[in-house]
Amino acid sequence: MVHKIWIKQHRNLENIMVSVNQSRNVYVYGLNNQGKTNFLEAVYMCAFGRSPQESEINHCIPLDKPHSVMGVAYDIDGDSHQAYVKFSETGQKEISLDGQVITSFRSLQKQIPMDYVSADVIRLFQGYPDTRRRDLDQFVGQLDHEYTAILKRYSQVLKQKSAALKESINPSSVDVWNDQLIPLAEVLVNRRLLALKQLSDKLQLFMDELGLVEFSKLDCLYQAKSLGDALDQFPNYQEKLKQKLKEGRLKEWHSKQCLYGPHRDDFSIRFDGKSLTNFFSRGINRAVSLLVKVAQLQILSNRGKGFPLLLLDDALAEIDDTNRSKLLPFISAHTQIFYTTTDRSDENFLPECMVYQIKKGVLSNG
């Protein structure tokens, strides 16, 4: 559990300290552009070493300053720890954990498992498949570091293959790429399936407990869209993909695009076989998206001893009061929450919180 955060020279935050004290959660409210997102971004950077919005570290350091510094104090099993991170304008990152210099953020990510959720994430199931795929890839990659390397190699092969489709004179020139794609694709799909299984088990528990929807069985369905059907009908994935690539060879050749493989896949959530996106309200879709993030975070934090922390950046703005009043206490029972929003109206939904107001990058109590 995190109990203190220091931030020095991060965007418009000059020098702030947030103390959780005897509470558990942190509630920061303020008008737009006062520094709410900057605050959560800095907390995220303590563990990940990068911004959740993929912006360059350089943009986070104020123009007239050489570096940003962040610190976090937390405990695991009653033992206190402290970590400091320094980002220099030269791109250098220095990390220290309990006074020792460490070289990678990996151990910090394990000790302080966290995730950042903005209002965009809430639209996970209303957006395009690539959003869900990216989210799933990121989750599986954190669960299983080998996955990231395999995915990278798969993407390299894919890039070469699409260049071959565009540049070569002969349709058979893609063979050397397809032969590499097929085994990599199978590994990716298998690991995604494993991760989705864990996710659906956890979500089933959450939805049962919350009672937002009447149902008995929830499942996360992996959709190998380019293979034309649900994956449970494909016991031998490699064979099926190989067959599809063979049949679709000319189609790929004419469209100059890589049409088949896990880079085209998707997943959906179903309650008793009814798809979340097609049969349920937007409110339920948003609530489930949020719960997916909580479930992922909990699965990730189960691997270490660290207590999960969820950074909610005005993320529930599009969820109505009734659902919000159910979701916030529920999530808070599973993770620590740093919550930002524009006013104090959600304060009562969030138990045990320290309340701060933010104005022009300065925090004040209450």
Add this chain to the structure above:
Amino acid sequence: MAKLPSVGKKSAQRLAFHFLSQTQDVVDQLAETMVRTRRNIRYCDTCFNISLSERCHICSDAGRDEHVLCVVSEPRDVFSVERTHHYHGHYHVLGGLISPLDGIHPEVLRIQELVERLRSGTFTEIILAINPTVEGDATLLYLNSVLASFQIKTTKLAYGLPMGGDIEYADELTLQQAFHGRTGI
């Protein structure tokens, strides 16, 4: 100078200052060596390694095993393999790896020349010493299909290298082990 490989703006500046501190003679000599090197150096007509004459020192060495051929991507890979002192056969340099992104298609590589050498040559074993990168594996797959028609034992190096590892950076011991542990394909 910043256009030279692994020379950035800063190193280029340092080099410029270094030349300034030297006498004109020293710098003239260096420049002359560079010009001479470029003028005299060429590709070997047989194996396409870099050479000072039509046939490189390896191709013209009668002491080398004329039954074994090691296929590599670049001349620098020849140097890496030679450094192990564990290989005594001949070489064939492809001049790159298949990479459509860089406009390198199989037709650009010296694969036809390889086929010609195998047809007329005495080779009974081929060793494919190609980095297991995405492009390296594509080239291996392509070579396998081309070599399938020859009844020649073909092996590839069993790299103890990480995925995407590079022969150039492999230490000598790793490469030696790779040569001993090469696997049939």
